[in-house]
Amino acid sequence: MAFIFTNPNPGRKLVGDCVIRAISIISGKEWEQVYIELAVQGFMMYDMSSSNDVWSAYLHRNNFKRYVIPDSCPDCYTVREFVDDHPYGDYILATGTHVIAVKDGNYYDTWDSGDEVPIYYFKKET
Numbered sequence: 001m002a003f004i005f006t007n008p009n010p011g012r013k014l015v016g017d018c019v020i021r022a023i024s025i026i027s028g029k030e031w032e033q034v035y036i037e038l039a040v041q042g043f044m045m046y047d048m049s050s051s052n053d054v055w056s057a058y059l060h061r062n063n064f065k066r067y068v069i070p071d072s073c074p075d076c077y078t079v080r081e082f083v084d085d086h087p088y089g090d091y092i093l094a095t096g097t098h099v100i101a102v103k104d105g106n107y108y109d110t111w112d113s114g115d116e117v118p119i120y121y122f123k124k125e126t
Contacts, residue, residue, distance in 0.1 A: 019049075020034050020038065021101070038054060067121055076117075079102075090124050091123050092122040095119060100116070
C-alpha cells in the first residue's frame with residue numbers, strides 16, 4: 001500500500017479537478033476526454049460537472065456501483081485503511097470534499113490524502 005503522486009491534468013493544476021483526475025486514472029482515459037464527458041453529463045442534467053449528482057450519474061452509466069462506508073466510528077477510518085482493506089481492484093473514493101483514485105492497493109493523488117476520511121466509494125462492476 002502506498003501513496004503515488006499522479007497528476008493527469010495537462011496544465012498541472014493541483015486543485016479543483018480531483019473528480020476528473022480520479023476518473024481519468026481509474027478509467028485510463030485522458031483527462032481532457034473525462035472533462036468533456038462530465039461536461040456533457042452536467043449539461044444533460046442541467047448541473048455543474050463537478051456536482052456529486054453529475055459525476056455519480058456518469059460513473060453509474062459506466063458500470064460503477066456506489067457503496068457507503070459505515071459510520072460506526074466517525075473520523076477513524078482513513079483512506080490508508082481503506083487501501084489496506086482493498087488490496088485489489090479499482091475504486092474511486094469520496095470524502096465529501098475530495099475524490100481519490102485507488103488502484104490495486106495504492107492511492108493516486110496530487111497530495112498524500114491518506115489521512116482523509118472516506119464516506120463512500122465507487123467500484124467498477126464487471
